[in-house]
Amino acid sequence: MKPLSLILLLLVLIFSSCQKNKQEYTRLTNNPEFLRKAERKLTQVIIHDVFGPPVAARIYAYSSLAAYEALLPAYPQYRSMAGQLNEYTATPKPEADQEYCFPLASSRAFLLVGRQWTFSGDMIDDFEKDFYESFEKALPTDVYERSMQYGEAVAKHVIAYSLKDQYKETRGFRYTVTNQKGSWVPTPPAYMDALEPFWAKIRPLALDSATQFRLKGFPAFSDNPASDCYKEAKEVYEAVKFSTEEEKEIANFWDCNPFKMNIQGHAAFATKKMSPGGHWMSIVGLTTRKTQKDFMQTAEAYLLTSIALFDGFIACWDEKYRTVRIRPETYINNLIDDQWQPLLQTPPFPEYPSGHSVVSAASAVTLSALLGDHLTFADSSEIAYGLPVRQYTSFKAAATEAAISRLYGGIHFKTAIDDGFNQGDAVGTWILNKIKTRQ
Template identity: 55%
Template sequence: MKSTFTSLFVFILLLAVGGCQKKTDAATLANPDVMHTSVRKLTDVMVHDVFSPPVASRVYAYANIAAYEALVPGYPNYQSLAGQLKNLKNLPKPDPGQAYCYPLASLRAFLTVGRTLTFSGDLVDEFEPQVYQKYKDAGLDEEVYNRSMAFGDSIGKKIMEWADQDGYRETRGRRYTVVNNPGKWQPTPPAYMDAIEPFWFKIRPFVLDSCSQFKPAVPSTFDVRKESDFYKEVMQVYETGNALTTEQKVIASFWDCNPFVMHNTGHVMYATKKISPGGHWINIAAVASKKAKADFMKSVETYALVSIALADGFISCWDEKYRSARIRPETVINNHIDKDWAPLLQTPPFPEYPSGHSVISTAAAVTLTSLYGDKFAYSDSTEVAFGLAPRQFTSFNQAAEEAAISRLYGGIHYMPAITNGQTEGQQVGDFVISKIKTRKSAKKPAQVAQVK
């Protein structure tokens, strides 16, 4: 029995590396750590390039979809996303009867797309040889190596052709016209930056029927009379900000995720770079995959599904942001309550409603829960690189709830933007996992691969 089990294990492992040749270190070829390292590198490049949250989500989505599509031919129980994502079709196929190392192809596709969609391609160029050398050092046959790299290239090229048709180019260089109507968004201190991505609603969704499919409830009417609902919402932000506990300050800072924070020192203004909200959740996806000891395929599946939920979450959220164009608490409080008040966090340069972190965090949590279960405890070390201690969570939903309420503690959102944003994110996440089927089994991923 033991011998039979060992033979079966070897067979499955060889199948998992999708044709990687004998006389190689099969465990190295199928080790997902190299994918986790590559995803982290892409995050670092986007932090360096100061990508806005919506744009960063687009990069993650296309790069991780490319990784998934180059890997999936080596895993018979999984299926392509072609025909499931909008306008994704006719992807290249591997040559029948030929050996491939699909993990290598997956990395090649991921890094090719990541390089193309970021500014600092030289940083990817410096990193790539280290990735591929691992496969050479593991003894991968040269013909298989070259064939796998070529297949990854072909997938990457096709994904970029698909990306080029999503409306992104048409939104470049278009600026938002600020209106002085009461209750409408105005640029905020300290840099009074232009509004970010005012035409993001024109980007083609990945799964959603349209950008307005899950349009949130209309926010309360702007009204600064003390008896109005809006004024009460403003006062909640003001009073909360004036009485923050140490823990609330820690929570707000942990989930800040503002890619470009401006600082004033005398007459000098400078900026610090941070991870985006989507980047934070991509790192949580990595944490979950590692803790669950997910193999290469499930790790890539996780990145792809979370990336899609994040990308569609931003498209949905940004659609409402520029429809309601809601004024930020800082502006209202300075104009009507306390001219010297400042929020704990720097107000990001786009309209207030709904809360982007509430939308995308909830959507990501829904997706991760479908893959790893509801009782998945983990330590989130994402912000350690930015000088903050790890935080412990008993579930992805708990983390999403904390991310959402952090926006009230930070003084940058009214409560309805948070609660209605969570509802919108739940709808987006539910829709994504209901529409995308990565497994050929009729069972959902949560039923197939739940972590006990």
């Protein structure tokens, strides 16, 4: 064989080998389980650090935004959030004509933003060592390093964006209880201060403002047994007093209380769980896996659901601290039965509307649009807390059950549940109409 022919043959073999290697590492790394695994780790850190529901939703939203934006260069049919989310500007672009592993960049960006807004970085340190090693073994060194750097660049951009949402400006302020009739006061057993009383000042991601979907309101406070207010309280009282085992299971399944205070004699200890947002992010992972969504589709589902959670809590908290409605526990103990206790522990913030109803409805709207109105799924999110798997015929069915669980648990009046669900539906619909992920 002539020398030139031999050289050409060797070049072809080398090129073919490189192409095969690229195909192989693309197959190994383009696996949405990496993103699901990162999300589960972030949830564990959020639980450990005891973030309240609105703050947890904020962490999920910015982390998911970073993951989505870092993945975009590999999916030109998808659109950036630049110019779509309030005040969000163009994300840094990767170098032209360079090879990247964008799933690695996406995972890196997600974890870096999560680290920024949580406290227990050591938990992420331990996790990252094994996590990145999977990519490092599969990728050429230059591709690995370049992809990690791009993920860092996207994370820095999203972190800079998050720093301007008024979160830091609302730290350290406390709510002053007025003790006016019908107004919220701290509840037993811990009598905790009001949680995030200034959350409505946080910049929404998709809503025009926190006040965009204000609600019609609830029955005026009255201690008259013939009043609508008293009847609502009696409904909660009897829902707990005569609850079935199924209703108790539903209430506990959707409890999602990040910090339950347990009092036994003179001893006190806390029980930690995932927040409502954590539960719905878990559902995203479960259902995108069931429907075999790819990395980008999974990132898209996390993004839109987390936006629904974030903006849902902003709209809800605007109502809560504008109306400052009394909790059923306080009303019932004062006017119906001073020995009555709710099944669930009453959260430390005003009653109206039900936050779980708002964010569950908003999440169901976005997930139904992405994965289908009638997707049946098994929700195993609460297994870690000793609770059984529950089956649902749709996202709306799950959200409806999450909402009514607040009545079964004795922590919300029915108007707060119904109006909250309607507000969440409006928030979710707005997000779908405003935010376009596909070209």
